[in-house]
Amino acid sequence: MKLQVVNPLETADWDHTVLSFKNYSFFHSQAWGRILSESYGYKPSYFCWTVNDLYHQIAAVMEINSFITGRRGVSLPFTDECEPLVHQVSENHFFKDLIEYGQLSSWKTLELRGLTFTPENIPSSEIYLGHTLTLNPGVEFLYSGFRNTTKNNIKKALRKKLQIIFSNSYDSLKIFYRLNCLTRKRHGLPPQPFQFFHNLYKHIIHQEKGFIVLASYKEKIVAGIIVVHFGRRAILKYNASDYVYKNLNANYLLVWEIIQHYVKNGFESLNFGRTNIHVPGLKEFKIGWGSKEYMIKYYKYNFRDKAFISAQNKEFGFHNAIFRKLNLSLLKWIGEKLYKHVG
Incomplete structure (x- = not known):
């Protein structure tokens, strides 16, 4: 398989390509990628594996470059699940290519939100329904x-x-x-x-x-x-x-x-x-x-540790009680400043 890293926002007939996969979703669409990119300044880096110029596997990834949370690859930010699109699964190419690209790009972590094919020895970072x-x-x-x-x-x-x-x-x-x-x-x-x-x-x-x-x-x-x-x-x-x-x-x-x-x-x-x-x-x-x-399983690879790691769900915690006490104007301001770093 040959790997190409493309920007779907600049790719003609992207949605037509996505719809050719049985496991497509709204989150793979050009419009969703454009919303994330325009709203938060994320860089689209969609991994496309081809055979004879035909797409066989696609992983939608946005690069987040934050002075708070670091440079990261996320598939995809603010997205419930973003399972890789597959006609033909190739686990070896998938993980190897993503990790090599992340290393060259100085990513801190790689987050994959929703995978149905993973080696048994890879632990999930979070689990949802x-x-x-x-x-x-x-x-x-x-x-x-x-x-x-x-x-x-x-x-x-x-x-x-x-x-x-x-x-x-x-x-x-x-x-x-x-x-x-x-x-x-x-x-x-x-x-x-x-x-x-x-x-x-x-x-x-x-x-x-x-x-x-x-x-x-x-x-x-x-x-x-x-x-x-x-x-x-x-x-x-x-x-x-x-x-x-x-x-x-x-x-x-x-x-x-x-x-x-x-x-x-x-x-x-x-x-x-x-x-x-x-x-x-x-x-x-x-x-x-x-x-x-x-079940929706998330996976997180830490490039410093060179390993997939577990992660703590940060949706719930002491911060919820604090945010409930703040006035709405301040909460909006926090959201404007915070979310682009979280992804």
Whole structure:
């Protein structure tokens, strides 16, 4: 196999190439790479292994150059999972070439988020859960597979006469971002910069590659989900809500309307995004829709130690309590300064 390191943002027909792989996802798309690059200044370095000029394997990697966290290769930043695209697996080429390139580029670490082929002696750094709902059976069959609690919560939301709005407007983005900031503060985390969501709007929502789906109660927006799609697959990427209205069960009606929309439009699957194994309530919510659960393994190679290492999940800790006490303006400022270094 021959290796080429390419910039997909400058590669013609990149999305067409990605869609030729059975395990493609939105996160392999040119638009997602452009959002990450424009929002945080990351350098796209996508590893493409070819045979007779035909792509057989692709690993999407962004180089992060930070004076805080160092120079790193990440596949991919702010991405639930980014499994390498494969027609023909070659583990020897895959790990050898990535590590050699990282050494020459003075990377501190290489992070791979989602691998289905790894030698048994390589330890994972973190483990998450994923949940995917196959949409092909149709709306009635899918509804019959929901848990009773899920069906009941949908009915409760309907009785409250919530209105669901599918939108591509910039005003809807601003409304969603306000809810997102409130949600992140409630979870003890800074929100991502508005510029990131602006780029998401520019390259996805405005291009009709996704929607901002909002729930309205008595003319007030109480919850929302940003759903994106690529090929015939959709992902629930971001969700937010006003905690004051939690008893309306707005998220249940939002997801139900999104499922119906993508079934109607002939999509094959809806992914519920990454789930931390330490948040059982979120796991149960996603399983309640009849989704299939699977494991997402992350891997981290340390170039100084010349070994794959374990890593501590930093999403939860003492910092959550501190962030919850800060005002929203300060949290936004922290997010603007911090996230480009985290990736």
